[in-house]
Every structure is written in C-alpha cells, then in structure tokens.
Amino acid sequence: MKIQKKYKGTVVPLVTPLTARYELDEGAVERIVHNLYNNEAMPFILGTTGESASLPAALKQSFIKKTAALKQAGTDFYVGISGNCFEESVELAKTSLDAGAAAVAATLPTYYHLSEEQMKDYFVSLAEAVNGPLIIYNIPATTHMSIPLELIEELSYHEHIVGTKDSERNDGRLERSLELWSKREDFSHFLGWAAKSAYALLNGGDGLIPSTGNVAPEIYCEMTKAVVAGDTEKAYYYQHLSDTLGNVYQSGRTLGESLRALKVLMQENGLCEAHMMSPLGALHERDEQNLIKAYYQLLQQESTAFKQPTHA
Template sequence: MKLKKKFNGLAVPSITPLTSDYKLDHGAVEKIFDNFYNNGSVPFILGTTGEASSMSMALKTEFIELSGKLKQAGTLLYAGISSNCVAESVEMAKISADAGVDAVVATVPSYFALTEGEIKSYFEHLADASPCPVIIYNIPATTHVSIPLTLLDELSHHENIVGTKDSERSIERLDQSLALWKDRQDFSHYLGWAAQSAHAMLNGSDGLVPSTGNLCPDIYNEMMQAVERGDAAAAHALQVLSDTLGGLYQSGRLLGGSLGALKSLMQSRGLCQPYVMPPLQRVTEADAVLLEQNLQSIVAKEHINLPSYQ
C-alpha cells in the first residue's frame, strides 16, 4: 500500500497575476485560488511559473501574505524562496512561516557554478535557518545544474528537509528517485514534469506540480483519484489530455514565452490579466485569439469543463 505522507497531493505552481503596471492583482489571486481549492488542489506560489526570479521582495511578501489570508483550513500552502542571496531566502522563509505557509521551496543558487560540497552546505544552512520545512527544487532548465540523487538522498535525512520537487526531464532519474523515496515516510517526491504525471503517480510519487493546473486543475485531481483506485487506463487517458493542453501554450515557445501564453489562456476564462513581468512579454493580440480558438477546439473535442470567471 502506498504511504500517505504529510506533504502530498496536487500543488499547482501558481502564476503571479499582474496588473498593467506590474502590481499584484489581488482579485485575480482570489479567483485563481478559488479554482484550485474547488478542484482538489493547493497553491505553490513564487516558483518558476510564478516568475519569482523577476519579482521584488516587496511583491513577493505581498503575495505570500495574501496567500496566507486566503488559505483554506486543513490545506497546505507552499511558497518559493529561491534566490542567489541566502539571507534573502532565509528572510522569505521567515515571512512565509508568519503567513501560515506549510513548506518553502528552494532551488540551487544559479549564478556561480557550484561543487557538490557547496550545494550540500547551502541547503543545510538554509534548512537550519528556515522556520518552515524545506523542499529542494531541482530544475536544470533554469539553474543549469542537476542536483545528483546521491546528494539529494544525503540531504533527505536533514530533519527540516522534507521533500524534493523535481522538474528534470529524465525517466531514469524519475524511476531512481521513486525507488529511493517512495517508502520513506519522512521525505516526499513531487514531480514537476507534467508529461510524466501518470507514470510518476502510478509508480509511487507523492504529488504533482503541473503548470497546466492553473487552467484546469481538475484534470490532475481526476488523474490522482484514478491512481488511488488503481485505474491506470484512466490515468493515462488523462495524461494524454494534459499533454494536449500543455502543448497548446508550450509548443514552439521558450519557457518564459509559455508563461505569457498560459496567462493569455487564463485571461480567456476570466482568471487573470495577460501581463508578465519584464523581461518577458505578453503574447500579441493575434496570438491570443489563436490560442483561445485552439483551446475552444480542444474543449469541444474532449468535453472539458473549464472554469469561467467572466
């Protein structure tokens, strides 16, 4: 039987909704979180999808504090604290703890090339100083380093390091990770590679962190329910749907460009405005129209029930 761990489930890496003058859109945050909570998911704010690397400390603090106020009783709240400055990450961890965040998520600092010893020392220092449990976030696409599994396994025994979120595109690494940690009650594995969501959950991962969940979290909620009842066919069918929707805004775009396209799709459902933080740019009006048309075609074909906050 699969272990039921404290840190598990569907944690959507929330976009950071912005106004035209790059301020936090409080009304949009409320709608986005409502969509999460109504569809079996919880927010993970200030990650890659949240454009955290482009945000000021003031905006991050505002988002953390608002998220804490909107947090539903009995649910988990995750906040990213990644920074090249460890003191800033520690300060964000303290702000997060005060706001009711359950766990903070951090990548490797990405400016200097680091040795394994430096990576280990960094996370130990962060975990020692953080009042919140720490989840280590492996994302070579942005940090340009893959944290070795042997090192992650060493760090997994630190009393304040409770899990990893892994977005690396490697089936071999994924399967090795699950073999290491699926039976560890004190350490959770979250997958940040949406294309392998069904595979991961069917083989013992503890949770999913899919950016497409900003638009339709119910797909992943249904997938996790299918896994719980042992319906692999249903889980894989939902994986195909996830791939189709993800490709809609990701295909042919860089990671940053996909975020503008995702916000455009969310705008079409009344969830947010299309603005992204510089240096990223919003999609053109022509692209926005095409994105919405393609979304409607998929919705009609697959009979998807998308949220509407118009």
C-alpha cells in the same frame, strides 16, 4: 498500501497575476486559489511559473499575505524562496512559515556554477537558517545545474529537509527517485515534469506540481482519483488531456513565452489578466490568436472533460 505522507497531493505552481500597473491583482489571486481548492489542489506561489526572479520584494510579501488569508481548513500552501542572496531567501522563508505555509522550496542559486560540495553546503546552511520544512527544488532548465540524486538522498535525512520537487526530464532519474523515496515516510517526492504525472503517481510518487493546473486543475484532481481507484486506463486518459493542453501553450515556445501563453489562457477563463513582469512580455498578436483558437478547438474536442471558460 501506499504510505500516507504529510507533504503530498497536487500543488499547482501559480502564475503571479498582475494588474496593468504591475501590482498584485488580489481579486485574481482569490479566483485562482479558490479554483484550486475546489479541485482538491493547493497553491505553490513564487516559483518559476510565478516569475519569482522578476518580482520586487514588496509584491512577494503581498502575495504571501493574500494567499495565507485565503487558506482554508485542511488545506496547505507552499512558497518558493529561491534567489541568489542567501539572507533574502532566509527572510522570505521565515515570513512564509510565519504566515502559515506548509513548507518552502528552494532551487540552487543560479549565478555561479556550483560543485557538489557547494550544493550540499548551501542546502544544509539554508535548512538550518530556515529552521522549518524545506523542499529541494531541482530545475536545470533555469539553474543550468542538476542536483545529484545521491546528494538529495544524503540531504533527505536533515531534520528540516522534507522533500524534493524535481522538474528534470530524465526517465532514469525519475525511476531512481521513486525507488529511493516512495516508501520513505519522512521524505516526499513531487514531480514537476507534467508528461510523467500519471506514471509517477501510479508508481509511488507523492505529488505533482503541474503548471497546467493553473488553467485546468480538474485534470489532476481526476487523475489522482483514478490512481487511487486503481483505474490505470482512466489515469492515462487524464495524462493525455494534460499533454494535449500543455502542448497548446508550451509547444514551440521558450519557457518565458509559454508563461505568457498560460496567462492568456487563464484570461480566457476569467481567472486573471495576461500582464507579465519585465523582461517577459506579450507574444505576437497572431501567435496569441492561434493559441486561443487551438485552445477552443481542444475544449470542443474534449467538451466533457474540461470546465468551460467563464469570462468573468
């Protein structure tokens, strides 16, 4: 029997919906968050997908407040506090936890390359200053550093460090992570590598953090149900849908370009507009047209699996 943990499930790293004046689009936040809750998923705001490094402090505060106001009974939300200024991360964490966040998540600071000892000192200091549930977020694509698994294992026994989100694409690392933590009642493993979602869940992973869930959270809802039911074939069918949709907006694009492409698809679904915070911006017009065309071709091919765009 799988251990029931406090921190688990599909936690979607939300885009930050913006108006044409680069302010928080609160109506879009409502639509996106309700769509998640309707598909048994939870929001994770102010992460990589949410352009957190580019957002002003006031907008972050507004996003936390709005997300907290939308929280429903029996649901959770998570907040990213990553940054290069320790005190600002601590302040953001306290604001988030006071607002009702289940936990906060932090990457390493990104300006300096850190030794393993410096990584350890950073997370211990952060956990003690936050004085609440903290998730260690490993994402070498943006930090250009990989947090060693054995260091996370050591840190996992700190009273305030409750889990890890791992976005590193490494099969051996995933296998070792599942060995270390799938049976730990007090520490959770969230996977941020969408291509291995079904595999992780079938082999003891606690949760997923898939950016594709912004536009189609139903994929991960149904995948999780299939895993619980022991239907491996169906779980991998939804993995195929996740891979295919992810390729539509990610393949051949940089991370920043893929985030714009994701917002374009969300705009097609009536969830938010596609505005990006500087330095990210629009794709070439032809690229966006080809993106939308490929998206609708996928919807036509898999018409029974995806919810149709509302254009609301």
